Amino acid sequence: MPLPTATLAALASPRRREILRLVWQRECSAGEIHAAMPDVTFGAISLQLKSLTGAGLVECRRAKQFRYYRARRDALAPVAAALEHMWNDALWNLKLAAELEESRRGPRPQRRRRGKRKD
Numbered sequence: 001m002p003l004p005t006a007t008l009a010a011l012a013s014p015r016r017r018e019i020l021r022l023v024w025q026r027e028c029s030a031g032e033i034h035a036a037m038p039d040v041t042f043g044a045i046s047l048q049l050k051s052l053t054g055a056g057l058v059e060c061r062r063a064k065q066f067r068y069y070r071a072r073r074d075a076l077a078p079v080a081a082a083l084e085h086m087w088n089d090a091l092w093n094l095k096l097a098a099e100l101e102e103s104r105r106g107p108r109p110q111r112r113r114r115g116k117r118k119d
Contacts, residue, residue, distance in 0.1 A: 004078065006054070006055040011057075014049060014059060019052060020052065023071045024071045024073070026070070028070075029067065030045060030049060032065075048103055058070065058071065
């Protein structure tokens with residue numbers, strides 16, 4: 001089954017993934033999300049939330065002038081298996097690299113140091 005392009009595009013951004021993490025367990029207001037990410041403007045948070053909502057990964061509930069967001073876990077179900085597979089592959093490759101480095105014989109390569117040259 002092909003993965004939805006809009007979903008993958010939404011998950012490509014680290015900021016959107018962080019927002020998903022924030023709203024995964026509980027509903028949060030846009031202000032709470034912004035407070036958790038102080039290095040980002042409220043306008044940027046709003047655009048990220050719009051993207052997540054448009055991709056169907058987050059649902060929005062209005063209460064007077066506030067908007068509350070919650071992750072739609074069921075929307076991630078088609079992607080979950082693919083993401084888990086990629087994660088498992090990455091962990092396997094890391095394990096192999098670590099075992100290869102540990103079993104390596106001979107002197108370790110020297111790291112080049114940056115410093116001021118003395119003339």
